[in-house]
Amino acid sequence: MRCALRLFALLLILGTAGWWVSAGARVGWWQTRVGVERTDEFTGLSVIEWQDRFVPGVETPVIGLLAGGALFGATFLLRRKLPNQPSSS
Amino acid sequence: MNRFHRFTALASVLALAGSLSAGPQSFDFKDPKGVNNVQFHLDAPLESISGQGTGISGTVAFDAARPAATTGRIVLATASLTVGNPTMLEHLQGANWLDAAKHPEILFELKRLDQVVANNGVVKGEATGVLTLKGVSKEVTVPVTISHLPGKLGARLNQPDLKGDLLVVRAQFAINRSDFGIQPGQYADKVSERIDLTLSLAGGAAQ
Numbered sequence: 001m002r003c004a005l006r007l008f009a010l011l012l013i014l015g016t017a018g019w020w021v022s023a024g025a026r027v028g029w030w031q032t033r034v035g036v037e038r039t040d041e042f043t044g045l046s047v048i049e050w051q052d053r054f055v056p057g058v059e060t061p062v063i064g065l066l067a068g069g070a071l072f073g074a075t076f077l078l079r080r081k082l083p084n085q086p087s088s089s
Numbered sequence: 090m091n092r093f094h095r096f097t098a099l100a101s102v103l104a105l106a107g108s109l110s111a112g113p114q115s116f117d118f119k120d121p122k123g124v125n126n127v128q129f130h131l132d133a134p135l136e137s138i139s140g141q142g143t144g145i146s147g148t149v150a151f152d153a154a155r156p157a158a159t160t161g162r163i164v165l166a167t168a169s170l171t172v173g174n175p176t177m178l179e180h181l182q183g184a185n186w187l188d189a190a191k192h193p194e195i196l197f198e199l200k201r202l203d204q205v206v207a208n209n210g211v212v213k214g215e216a217t218g219v220l221t222l223k224g225v226s227k228e229v230t231v232p233v234t235i236s237h238l239p240g241k242l243g244a245r246l247n248q249p250d251l252k253g254d255l256l257v258v259r260a261q262f263a264i265n266r267s268d269f270g271i272q273p274g275q276y277a278d279k280v281s282e283r284i285d286l287t288l289s290l291a292g293g294a295a296q
Contacts, residue, residue, distance in 0.1 A: 032175070045257065045291055046289065048141055
């Protein structure tokens with residue numbers, strides 16, 4: 001149980017960090033709209049078109065690290081409680 | 090045969106005279122491709138704001154033989170202005186800033202073109218006109234570049250049968266928001282007094 005929780009905490013930290021990096025490692029906050037530039041090849045004029053899309057910001061790995069760290073810490077509390085629990089045998 | 094040559098020469102002269110006396114063409118700036126836009130940028134000490142407006146309409150009367158006589162009227166729908174942050178957009182359109190409900194249009198009425206330099210269909214000059222923003226009208230002079238592309242309207246719209254000319258207008262200039270009564274002297278640390286504007290417009294004149 002303890003090992004499973006620690007593994008889950010590690011996956012949470014790595015997963016959120018990996019998601020943030022794969023989405024471009026945006027240093028700013030979360031974005032819910034993204035501007036995509038479209039160019040008219042004939043005139044060379046460009047326009048930005050806004051699309052509703054979620055882009056993870058720097059909060060994402062921080063939240064992952066805090067949540068994963070808290071979960072990992074909680075596993076130590078879990079270990080202390082184990083000896084006090086009545087044995088099933 | 091001799092009569093035929095005289096006829097073709099006369100036809101050519103008439104065609105040339107017709108083109109010279111054609112006068113200004115009216116270019117419609119409601120772009121079917123939806124590319125026309127006005128971009129704005131404000132760089133304040135604490136915050137940088139960028140966005141654009143795409144709701145452009147209006148007409149420009151342009152005569153390739155007399156570019157200095159260019160006049161026109163370009164309208165930007167205030168509601169079409171957008172920024173990346175939804176909360177900021179709400180403030181921008183709200184009564185304290187642009188008040189889009191009460192002032193639905195931003196208008197530029199072009200009066201004349203000065204210091205015109207024309208070269209191979211590209212006209213550069215100083216456009217003087219009246220800019221109306223949030224109900225305040227002020228005369229402004231902005232540097233513009235106008236590219237006249239005869240017979241290219243159909244090619245741009247992928248409609249080879251459509252005959253007509255294309256006019257591409259580009260301009261970059263700056264205005265002060267306090268000149269137009271937009272929260273004068275307020276929030277200067279977050280909302281810059283200076284607004285940098287970039288106009289990218291294409292208009293068509295079908296024949």
